[in-house]
Structure formats: C-alpha cells, structure tokens
Amino acid sequence: MKRVVSVSLGSSSRDHKVVVDLLGEEIEIARRGTDGDFDRALEMLGELDGKVDAIGLGGIDVYLFVRQKRYAIRDGLKLMEAVKNTPVVDGSGLKNTLEREVVRVLAEETGLLKKGVRVLMVSSVDRFGMAEALSEMGCDVTYGDLIFTAGIPYAIKTVEELEEIANRILPEIIKMPFHMIYPTGKKQESQDEDKVRKFARFYHDAEVIAGDFHLIRRFMPAEMDSQTILTNTTTWNDIDFLRQKGAGALVTTTPEYEGRSFGTNVMEAALVAMLGKQLSEITAEDYLDLLGRLKFKPRILYFKT
Amino acid sequence: MATHLEITESLKTFTDNYSKNERLKIMNRDWDRVVLIKATDIESIHTLTLKDGVLSLNEGASGAPDLTVVSDSETLADVFYGDINPTEPYNNGTLRVMGSEDDITRLDFIILMIWGE
Numbered sequence: 001m002k003r004v005v006s007v008s009l010g011s012s013s014r015d016h017k018v019v020v021d022l023l024g025e026e027i028e029i030a031r032r033g034t035d036g037d038f039d040r041a042l043e044m045l046g047e048l049d050g051k052v053d054a055i056g057l058g059g060i061d062v063y064l065f066v067r068q069k070r071y072a073i074r075d076g077l078k079l080m081e082a083v084k085n086t087p088v089v090d091g092s093g094l095k096n097t098l099e100r101e102v103v104r105v106l107a108e109e110t111g112l113l114k115k116g117v118r119v120l121m122v123s124s125v126d127r128f129g130m131a132e133a134l135s136e137m138g139c140d141v142t143y144g145d146l147i148f149t150a151g152i153p154y155a156i157k158t159v160e161e162l163e164e165i166a167n168r169i170l171p172e173i174i175k176m177p178f179h180m181i182y183p184t185g186k187k188q189e190s191q192d193e194d195k196v197r198k199f200a201r202f203y204h205d206a207e208v209i210a211g212d213f214h215l216i217r218r219f220m221p222a223e224m225d226s227q228t229i230l231t232n233t234t235t236w237n238d239i240d241f242l243r244q245k246g247a248g249a250l251v252t253t254t255p256e257y258e259g260r261s262f263g264t265n266v267m268e269a270a271l272v273a274m275l276g277k278q279l280s281e282i283t284a285e286d287y288l289d290l291l292g293r294l295k296f297k298p299r300i301l302y303f304k305t
Numbered sequence: 306m307a308t309h310l311e312i313t314e315s316l317k318t319f320t321d322n323y324s325k326n327e328r329l330k331i332m333n334r335d336w337d338r339v340v341l342i343k344a345t346d347i348e349s350i351h352t353l354t355l356k357d358g359v360l361s362l363n364e365g366a367s368g369a370p371d372l373t374v375v376s377d378s379e380t381l382a383d384v385f386y387g388d389i390n391p392t393e394p395y396n397n398g399t400l401r402v403m404g405s406e407d408d409i410t411r412l413d414f415i416i417l418m419i420w421g422e
Contacts, residue, residue: 150414168421
C-alpha cells in the first residue's frame with residue numbers, strides 16, 4: 001500500500017487518516033497539522049523523508065503563479081528543501097489544472113456559475129487558474145487579495161490589474177514571514193471580528209465566494225444570503241459553520257473521503273504517488289488524464305432548497 | 306551614514322510618489338494613521354500622517370504614533386527613496402517597526418505599491 005502524508009502548518013484538530021482505493025490501488029492518506037509551529041513541521045518532514053511515497057505541504061503555499069510567472073514563498077521553500085528523497089508538492093500544480101476544470105464543469109453542468117455571476121475570490125494569486133477561468137467565463141469577479149491579505153478595502157476588478165499588482169508586490173511579499181500574510185495555526189479556528197464587520201459588504205454583495213477556505217472562514221459575516229462557497233479542505237465542522245452563516249451551497253474542488261475534502265496538496269501528493277514518475281517529468285496533462293480516469297468531479301452540497 | 310536632510314528628502318520623495326498615485330489614495334481612505342520615523346545613529350525624527358487617504362510629512366514628532374519605524378539613517382533613506390525594499394532589512398532586524406501586525410503588513414504593502422517592481 002502506498003502512503004501519502006500531508007504536513008500542514010494548520011491546526012492539528014483537523015488531522016485525519018483514510019485509506020482510499022484509487023483505480024484498484026490502495027493508498028493511505030494522512031494529514032498532520034503542526035498548529036503553526038514551523039520548526040515542528042521541519043522536524044516532521046525530516047522524519048517522513050524517504051519513508052513515504054509522496055508528501056504534501058499544507059497550510060502554506062510554496063509556489064504562486066501569475067500567468068507564466070512563478071513566485072516561490074521563502075518559508076514554503078525552506079520546508080520543501082527539508083525533504084531530500086521523497087517527492088514533495090504544495091498543491092499548486094493540481095490547483096492550476098483541477099480548478100480550471102471545476103469552473104468549466106460547474107458552468108456546463110450546474111447553474112451555479114455563469115456569465116455575470118458576482119464572484120468574490122478572497123485570494124487569487126494562490127489559485128490564478130481559477131481566477132482566469134472565472135474571468136474568461138464572464139463572471140463579475142472581485143479579487144480580494146488586497147482586502148483580506150493586507151486589510152486594504154480595494155476591490156481588484158480585472159485579471160489585468162490583479163496581474164499588475166501581483167507582479168509589483170509579490171517579489172517582496174514572498175520574503176515576508178508567512179504568518180503575516182496568511183492565517184496559520186490557531187488563527188484558522190477563529191474569526192477576525194474587526195475585519196468581519198469591516199469587509200462584510202464584499203461577502204454580502206457576492207453570489208459566489210471562492211478561494212482558500214481558511215480565508216473564507218476567517219472573514220465570513222453572519223446573515224449570508226444563500227451564497228455558493230467554492231473551495232476545498234472542508235470538514236464537517238466547516239460545513240456546520242457555513243450552514244449557520246447562511247450559505248446556500250458548498251462546492252469542493254477535491255473529492256470527499258469520510259466526510260471531508262482534503263487539500264489540493266494532499267490530492268496532488270496522491271496523484272504523484274500513483275503516477276510513479278519523477279516530479280520534473282509530470283505535466284498538467286498527466287494530472288488531467290489521471291483525474292479523468294478517476295472520474296474526479298467537484299462535490300456539491302446544497303444547504304437550502 | 307545619511308544626514309537628517311537626506312532622510313527628509315527621501316521622505317518627501319516618498320510622499321510625492323504616494324500623492325501622485327490616485328489608486329493608493331483610494332486604497333487608504335479608511336486608514337488614518339500616524340507613523341513616526343526615527344533614526345538610531347543621528348538625531349532625526351519625522352512624522353508621516355495619513356488622513357482620508359492624503360499623506361503629509363512633518364519634521365519632528367507630531368501626535369501619538371500608531372506605527373514607529375526605527376533604523377539607521379542610511380537604511381531609512383534607502384527605503385524611502387525606494388533604493389531598497391523594506392522586507393529584507395525588516396527580516397534581518399536592521400529595520401524595526403512597532404505597531405499592530407495588521408498595520409505593519411499594510412504599511413509594507415503601501416511601500417511596495419510605490420516602489421515595487
């Protein structure tokens with residue numbers, strides 16, 4: 001049996017282990033959180049190196065893509081470089097392919113996404129593929145990167161402006177301590193009440209809220225009006241949270257196993273383990289082909305009728 | 306070592322560039338803050354005041370600061386002239402910024418919006 005482990009800077013309360021059957025092959029998938037403890041993550045990665053078939057890095061991005069440009073977050077790279085023998089991925093390769101595909105599937109097979117739908121992406125540079133796909137479909141997208149990462153209430157409205165701002169600031173932002181730009185550890189279990197109040201209008205004005213779940217959760221106000229949440233990495237508790245806030249539906253881009261959807265880093269690690277190729281040899285087409293054979297579809301959960 | 310006058314000039318350049326950037330003024334309409342800039346190796350204190358999106362510069366201390374930026378004179382002049390980005394000196398401790406983490410992050414973004422690549 002192949003083993004895949006995701007080491008996450010997120011909360012250990014979300015730890016989970018399942019054995020799944022993928023195309024007749026049993027794969028044990030585990031997630032281990034370090035509650036924001038960077039050194040513990042480094043230690044854990046060292047222990048796992050060479051002992052499992054693939055490792056995912058969770059609770060942190062390593063690579064951010066802005067069209068063809070790739071930026072590497074310094075803290076994420078440190079974690080990745082701690083692993084010498086086992087393939088290690090952060091999910092960005094899969095996000096760039098899977099999430100474009102999910103947008104297409106939702107448009108073609110459901111009424112949840114269509115031209116003119118108002119979408120709030122709480123962060124876009126960590127899933128530029130989705131950002132581009134939504135824009136290409138003609139959705140009215142608000143890219144909330146400055147709002148929810150820097151606290152600047154400025155709605156970016158085009159992919160072109162997103163690209164211009166990202167290319168201006170990302171070369172330096174990637175050098176910042178990761179906890180300054182993304183909620184890690186216990187912050188993932190609480191809400192930033194000041195910003196929830198301050199930025200509630202962006203959530204209430206949208207029909208679809210898309211992006212990283214920890215960011216969506218940290219800033220989501222009460223009294224949502226049946227909005228669709230397009231994300232991944234949700235647990236039963238997260239589903240209860242969304243239901244209580246008044247969300248209308250949850251779409252997760254990765255499949256559900258035992259009541260929760262794993263992060264893209266976990267799924268990418270599982271695909272890498274299945275492909276059995278060198279990381280440098282794996283292409284987007286390999287992922288798409290395998291996803292097709294696995295019949296991966298987004299999970300859609302409706303809260304209200 | 307930079308002089309007080311050089312720091313003043315760098316801050317004027319920074320303020321001028323901010324003021325020419327209409328997008329930045331829109332971005333900061335909600336963020337009224339007083340930022341004290343203090344050199345460690347010479348007698349030099351300045352205050353940047355952001356109100357209703359408009360940035361102004363004063364020599365000396367003026368009002369209770371929300372953020373205090375402390376570094377040697379050369380680093381301060383380099384950062385505010387845009388010769389170096391603030392992240393590296395901040396990470397290695399050459400540049401210290403006191404204030405809430407949210408305010409520090411936002412100040413960093415603003416500087417990058419002016420001087421970024």
